[in-house]
Amino acid sequence: MLPGIQIEAPYASEDSDFVELFPGSSAPGFFAWTVPLDEKVSRIGLALEPGIACKSGNGENSPLSYLEKLLHSNPHVKARYAGGMTDFVVGGIPIGPQEKTFSDGVLLAGDAAGQTKPTSGGGIYTGAFAAKIAGKVAAEAALGGDTSARRLSEYDRLWRKGLAKELDIGMKIHDYMGKLEDTQLNELIGSLNTPSILNMITEYGDMDHPSVLMRKLMFSGNSLRLMKAFGTFLKTLF
Ligand SMILES: Cc1cc2nc3c(=O)[nH]c(=O)nc-3n(C[C@H](O)[C@H](O)[C@H](O)COP(=O)(O)OP(=O)(O)OC[C@H]3O[C@@H](n4cnc5c(N)ncnc54)[C@H](O)[C@@H]3O)c2cc1C
Structure with a gap:
């Protein structure tokens, strides 16, 4: 169960057609996000690996403390967040299906x-x-x-x-991505930053079916570059 937190707040989006994701140390084990409602208001939130939030009893590693860091210390967010909020949600996000439903x-x-x-x-x-x-x-x-x-x-x-298949592949991606350090994430995302890979992401990227894009990328002319970036992890997906 990932502890999550989200506010709705004044935020001057760079481009209100796009969400922004902050993986790595902004929200260890998962990611932080800004989701524009329009050019001036966004939903800003994050979820964490459960162990992170439980480690300290003094709120130091709580989702709220990470959100405050994102709003007030991340240079990209700080420059766009105008302060205050119009909505506030907290909740657990269960990851991984029950064995029996x-x-x-x-x-x-x-x-x-x-x-x-x-x-x-x-x-x-x-x-x-x-x-x-x-x-x-x-x-x-x-x-x-x-x-x-x-x-x-x-x-x-x-x-x-x-x-089930999509959730299973998603779980493997979640476990793999959650363990990467910021430098590894930067390297990995940097290696996907080529025109042909970006075109594929635009064409086949689907939040509800990530395996479609992974399969397309794997069996495209980019497979060598991807194998270098993801190592043997890709082979475990299918
Ligand atoms: C911060 C945050 C952001 C999120 N953002 C997104 C997003 O952008 N997109 C997305 O797809 N998902 C998002 N989610 C996940 C999404 O909110 C949930 O997956 C979804 O709401 C689950 O729906 P549900 O009907 O299963 O459960 P819930 O929405 O939790 O509904 C369960 C309902 O049952 C009621 N209830 C509980 N116990 C009882 C009882 N004993 N008797 C009667 N009623 C009871 C509760 O009050 C509640 O109304 C987010 C979650 C969080 C925490």
């Missing part, structure tokens, strides 16, 4: 089932995808007069068929 008369969907994307922490799309299946299976089971675990296991099978 059904029981007699019970179905779990969304955060309760751990159906968030490990790469972004986003759970709206995946949760809604699974909830639609849950609704259908639950209705059919209730109409048929059988809401036993055995009957409801159909839900578990169907949502995993649609999401």
Whole structure:
């Protein structure tokens, strides 16, 4: 469960069509973000590896302390953040699905089932995808007069068929990226900064299906460059 925090605040975006991501020491184990609502207001937040926040009991490593550092010490953010906030959210982001998401008369969907994307922490799309299946299976089971675990296991099978592979690849990317130091991240991101790779990212990048882009990149003329940047990690993905 990653502890997360987010404010909505006055922020002069460099380009309001783009989100900004700050991986590495800005938010160890995950990343910080700014998501523009318009040119003048953004959602600014971050989530952390759970162990980080628990290490000190004095709030020193809390999500709030990292957010304050981002707002007041990161030169890029500091220059754009005008102070104050209009909204404030805190919450846990479950990473990694539950082993079992059904029981007699019970179905779990969304955060309760751990159906968030490990790469972004986003759970709206995946949760809604699974909830639609849950609704259908639950209705059919209730109409048929059988809401036993055995009957409801159909839900578990169907949502995993649609999401499990993507969540599994996302988890591997999450674990790999979360361990990198700032210098390694800079090197890795720098190595992706070529016109052909940027074109591929623009064409195939999809927050909900990161494996599509990874596969395209791997089997493109850039595979050598990528193997150098990611090492043997890429091979473990597919
Ligand atoms: C800071 C932060 C930023 C995020 N940003 C994004 C984002 O940009 N995009 C994205 O896709 N996801 C984002 N997420 C994740 C997203 O918010 C969740 O994945 C999503 O809201 C999960 O939906 P849910 O319906 O499963 O659970 P929830 O939204 O948590 O809904 C569960 C509901 O059940 C209610 N409840 C709990 N217990 C009981 C009870 N006993 N009886 C009755 N009701 C109860 C709760 O009050 C709540 O309303 C973010 C999360 C955080 C913490």
